[in-house]
Amino acid sequence: MKIVIAPDSFKESLSAEKCCQAIKAGFSTIFPDAHYICLPIADGGEGTVDAMVAATGGNIVTLEVCGPMGETVNAFYGLTGDGKTAVIEMAAASGLMLVAPEKRNPLLASSFGTGELIRHALDNGIRHIILGIGGSATVDGGMGMAQALGVRFLDADGQVLAANGGNLARVASIEMDECDPRLANCHIEVACDVDNPLVGARGAAAVFGPQKGATPEMVEELEQGLQNYARVLQQLTEINVCQMAGGGAAGGMGIAAAVFLNADIKPGIEIVLNAVNLAQAVQGAALVITGEGRIDSQTAGGKAPLGVASVAKQFNVPVIGIAGVLGDGVEVVHQYGIDAVFSILPRLAPLAEVLASGETNLFNSARNIACAIKIGQGIKN
Structure with missing residues (x-):
């Protein structure tokens, strides 16, 4: 039996x-x-790395990355048992729980560390990445993640901007010529279980900003910044940047993953169950x-x-x-x-x-x- x-x-x-x-x-x-x-x-959120490593007989990779407020943090990601897939939780590098409550400020927080985890996986020869984007401290539109992978965000004077929520309104152009070329041959799946768009009443700032420490004034500043960011980002893609379902997830990481990583955005449980091959196990x-x-x-x-x-x-x-x-x-x-x-x-x-x-x-x-x-x-x- x-x-x-x-x-x-x-x-x-x-x-x-x-x-x-x-x-x-x-x-x-x-x-x-x-x-x-x-x-x-797991459903793509907290615990996904541990669950998938255990289910496939894989292992954990640890490394230091840039935390959400610019500090160095000890982060990790998982490798599945066959060594072909990296499982990354955004929260491990850019998570809200890494920031003391009194220091949380999405105008300053960056997802750069998440990009460092992706880059490290690429350095290890990984060409399939599962990225869970729950629990972040950021509303930076994924700027930090993209910057860590070579994308440059410039202001009106052509100066490179620090990647954080406070600079979303200053983005005037985006340069992709130094973006990591290995991404073109990497299949990235983003585990996302919300359908919130990037902007608007259900957007990244309005819905998720307060959860990350944003005051009402910060929410308004972030919303204006995301509106500007969306206009610039729209020049790079045929995706409807403002309205894509899930684009506002994790402070805009959803739309950044779709545009910069060419990622597939899917329900987290669907990705996990496919990865552990539950269907094969259940037969009989x-x-x-x-x-x-x-x-x-x-x-x-x-x-x-x-x-x-x-x-x-x-x-x-x-x-x-x-x-x-x-x-x-x-x-x-x-x-x-x-x-x-x-x-x-x-x-x-x-x-x-x-x-x-x-x-x-x-x-x-x-x-x-x-x-x-x-x-x-x-x-x-």
Whole structure:
């Protein structure tokens, strides 16, 4: 009997890999002879590098890069087991969590470090990059990332500009002649789960600026800067710079990746599941087990468990979802391929206790689910 275990992380409690281990351990007490395939997954955001490295037997590359506020930070990216794909999280180099709350300022923040990670991967011969763009501290339109790869942003006097949100309004021209030529032969996929455009009421400044420390005055300055940036950028591409879905993601990194990297912008879970080849693993399985910290009505919006379920249903394989918490509207997930859902909480407890006991609770729940399946196999209609 083949059982595929493919959970996302339980945020602040268990990594996706540890979730796999706990579920497998619980099931193995009841089905010790089953063939288990563990594929820790992620939706393209935090944890994607760890999940994909674990799922493919890859490794982590560490290096120093320029942080969002110009300081040196220790960053990382992942290499898949075959050594052909780099998995980069923008947050590792340009993330909001790298900046103390009192120092957050998207007018000064730059995505330069993210470009350094991409350049380092190219130096290592990588020609396929998966870039997750969640959790950034920046609203620089991806200027920093592009600058690290050789793109030059000039003001009206032809002077090179520092790449940050405050200089978006000063961009008068963009020179691409020194852009890293290796990008032309590199397939880059951007994991993006928002459809916000670059500018406007749903744009990078208005929606994401306040999350990154922008005051109302900063939001207005950033919006005006992005409007100018868009006008200049439009001269380089046939893409509708202002309206492209996802262009405003990560402070405009979405549009920068599309224009400067010729990247494909896709839902994160789609990229991850293709990369770990979930479809091949699911074929012939008796059961698929997925999960994440919380399963509720929002799970149906494209989160990792629904992505796993959609693949499983292509092969008519039953799916069980396990979560720390089952929230409002959880029943909707049954319409999208998750046949049964379970919470691992044995009782009400303080949050700190719940997070600390996640591994034990997940093991116990997995064992109980397996036991129920075993009992069901012996019950006759």
